[in-house]
Amino acid sequence: MNGLLNRRTLLSALAGSAGALALPHLPALAAPAQGLEILGAPNGSTIVLLRLLQSGALDQVAPGASFRLWRDTDELRAAIVSGRTSLFTTPTHVPANLANRGLPLKLFAILSMGHLFVVSGDEGIKSFKDLAGKELVGFFKNDMPDLVFRSIAKGYGMDPDKDMSITYVRTPMEAAQMLAAGRATTAILSEPPATAAILMAKKEGRILNRAISLQDDWKVQHKGLGLPMAGIAVHERLIEHSPELIAALGAGLPGARDWVMANKSEAGQLAEQKMDVKAHMFANALDHFNVVAEPAAKQKAGLIAFYETLLAFEPDALAGKLPPDSFYMNF
Template structure:
């Protein structure tokens, strides 16, 4: 089986947030244009785009359903050629979108809003990741927000979404980030993993899959860690909203939407099918995803899938939650969404 390029991630942000595990041979072949998948039969019912280039963060989060589609070659119904790339840093992600190098990008939702507000001609077509942030602490130690006073907490991506969500929740729970605790920022989640696994840190905020990965790694070193708090649950307690955060989704180049609407509809349908596969077949999904992830065991991946909070929600259906999320982030850092809420045209409507 061919390997696609897996490189160290940001994001989280997501993240989101969203984070990486390492290079894979399969991943390397994915970025070679000559290795991209070629269509073998013509489907007259769909006006095919000549080439569709998709990018996603490395690791197991929003990329998971995309790996399934790439493995199935299901997008060849709407494109003559499909190329899959991973992005390593937010700058790389933004440069490819702004430069027209990709048509479909898996991104933190606020990144999509920021780019749109800066004049990049894209639309958000869906939200797929609904919160993957966790507070990590010593196993058996109950943690409340009050307990964090005097503690040192390691957080990746200063000024980015994971850090801002943590800061927002501290504020909502009556803590001053400057006075009540020490926050040590790192450039990537992987740095936090190394510190925790080496016993050089005790408390951290991490996205999946690194949150689960660090618990497993630390255990091998004789250090017992746990997910002490779900920041999704804490978000609900602080805001009165549902225990989920519209963290990441797909943005699509508007030219593709206008010129090949059937291909975009196909993309939406195939993403939804892929997510259902991940939910219904965790063992098979673990095997498939492990083939794209060097060093991750299929059993580990199968157990991780429920914590990824993957759900297909169209941009229109998610709009209210997205706008609330953007408003809360902007209350701490207006620039994170480009200074204002995106207008209605940001949200794709078939």
């Protein structure tokens, strides 16, 4: 097999502990995934998969693989259904939603344990409860970032519709620009927009701070479980027909993550080339992405807590139910 893993090794690598994916029957000799189009969500943790691709670690198992960003779930769904893509980075609720609606998807890896912050120029805001009576800018109303914020507010006995005033805009970058321009004092932001707001404001002589880490408050309220926000999902056809690629992903992701964190400037340059983001801003944001490279099955308890929260606030976010146990893969 030209140095690639044999079938028995692949089965050992891919078969997991309880809750991991049970593999379908594999052909005696699997073909490389020729011309694979990898889709990336426009969030910071995508850089880990980009680095793995750039490093050449997938050249043998996915010759001619390409990368592009996806912008909305309609675009992603079309690419999956058409067969153009079988591998993509994503907020972790998206493949759960699509799997519950009938698409044969699995969550392979977790790449980010949360990158949501309250950024403010108000020095009096030190903790979540300090938001009482404040005006905030939010984004993606009733979508995942907003639901995380609302869940945390509820956990502290607060009603975000009564105890504070939230004005919603369309995107996190729009909120970041309002904050940087002084048209808002406090905003709920993801990364890298949070870093962008801080750097843009600094150029104008204004000081903004990450006043609250929503992932830290989440852990406090969920008995130490983290917030597994972003990861890698795969289509079952890729698992069945290209097991060498699945094995190469599992073997290579931890090293790609370590390279990214040890080479922030180079990672920023790669992000600028492929992800339409400024290199220096991305490099400055990297420490706040909470980047990991772990099997989805390892974070199953945290994922279930996350999914249960989304279901409690907005059932349609997951098509009304938890994904099955086979959804969470191991490597």
